[in-house]
Amino acid sequence: MDKDNVKTYIEKDQQNLEKEISNLRESVKRKIVELEKLETGENKKMKGFDLKGITSEDLYNITTDQK
Numbered sequence: 329m330d331k332d333n334v335k336t337y338i339e340k341d342q343q344n345l346e347k348e349i350s351n352l353r354e355s356v357k358r359k360i361v362e363l364e365k366l367e368t369g370e371n372k373k374m375k376g377f378d379l380k381g382i383t384s385e386d387l388y389n390i391t392t393d394q395k
Contacts, residue, residue, distance in 0.1 A: 364370075382390075
């Protein structure tokens with residue numbers, strides 16, 4: 329196979345894997361909240377668990393804007 333085609337396939341696979349991982353992480357977060365509600369009847373302990381991580385692009389923008 330051509331090097332450029334292989335690179336394209338790998339990049340597409342990586343994007344698909346990143347999307348799937350992100351979806352699974354969100355699913356775990358929802359299930360944790362649901363489990364806590366079932367166990368305690370409320371959602372107090374895991375309030376910060378629903379935070380989103382910072383992306384490398386956001387981090388770059390934050391660090392370059394500070395100069």
